[in-house]
Amino acid sequence: xxxxxxxxxxxxxxxxxxxxxxxxxxxxxxxxxxxxxxxxxxxxxxxxxxxxxxxxxxxxxxxxxxxxxxxxxxxxxxxxxxxxxxxxxxxxxxxxxxxxxxxxxxxxxxxxxxxxxxxxxxxxxxxxxxxxxxxxxxxxxxxxxxxxxxxxxxxxxxxxxxxxxxxxxxxxxxxxxxxxxxxxxxxxxxxxxxxxxxxxxxxxxxxxxxx
Numbered sequence: 270x271x272x273x274x275x276x277x278x279x280x281x282x283x284x285x286x287x288x289x290x291x292x293x294x295x296x297x298x299x300x301x302x303x304x305x306x307x308x309x310x311x312x313x314x315x316x317x318x319x320x321x322x323x324x325x326x327x328x329x330x331x332x333x334x335x336x337x338x339x340x341x342x343x344x345x346x347x348x349x350x351x352x353x354x355x356x357x358x359x360x361x362x363x364x365x366x367x368x369x370x371x372x373x374x375x376x377x378x379x380x381x382x383x384x385x386x387x388x389x390x391x392x393x394x395x396x397x398x399x400x401x402x403x404x405x406x407x408x409x410x411x412x413x414x415x416x417x418x419x420x421x422x423x424x425x426x427x428x429x430x431x432x433x434x435x436x437x438x439x440x441x442x443x444x445x446x447x448x449x450x451x452x453x454x455x456x457x458x459x460x461x462x463x464x465x466x467x468x469x470x471x472x473x474x475x476x477x478x479x480x
Contacts, residue, residue: 291320313331334403335437336444342457343380344403347396349387355388356424363424369417373397376413378406378459384421393425402456407437 295317297476302313333344363371364384373379378400385394399406410418411431422428429435457465 288321330450336441337403338447338448338450339402340450340452342400343388343397343398343452343455344401344406345396345447345450346403346406346444347394347447348440349394350422350425350428350443351392352390353424353426360393360421360424361386361390363420369414369421371412371418374390376409378409380459383465398452400460404437405442411436456480 298313302310330338330340331341333337333346337344337346346369375381380398380400382397383395385396386392387394415431418431419428422431427439429455431440454462
């Protein structure tokens with residue numbers, strides 16, 4: 270596998286210590302999969318070759334700050350908030366109205382954002398990927414789109430308001446750090462991506478003229 274700066278996987282020669290660690294992980298997986306369905310055991314054996322060959326992430330996950338993971342310049346945030354009693358209908362309506370769907374554009378560091386209702390509308394999953402670290406990200410939301418957040422999350426139990434000093438503790442209470450997470454371009458920020466989107470057509474036009 271060739272190395273590409275915009276991909277999250279690469280192949281490298283493992284050091285002796287890394288090779289030993291990989292072997293330990295392989296043996297542990299084989300033990301745990303001993304009683305797994307045959308389709309899973311077969312898949313594991315086919316994948317083990319990649320582990321031995323040193324196919325690993327070139328941007329190992331780090332902490333995004335208070336909570337969450339970061340790969341390169343991109344971080345993840347996954348929250349499961351409890352919906353206040355009787356507020357699910359109101360929450361669905363405000364999301365369906367699209368009040369804050371495009372709101373992240375005002376922040377400028379958000380790659381994606383989604384809401385998913387869970388457990389018969391008793392909880393809501395809020396997930397985003399963003400540039401930078403956790404504290405500045407929450408601060409940016411409070412600065413640039415406070416009303417767009419409060420109109421949605423006021424429907425969650427105990428929401429203090431995004432301008433409240435207590436909001437970070439509230440968010441951290443319900444945030445769940447990803448166990449595993451993939452990013453196709455960990456070193457490209459939202460700003461980088463938008464710049465490339467503008468440059469790309471111009472470069473293609475130039476190359477067409479040269480050709």
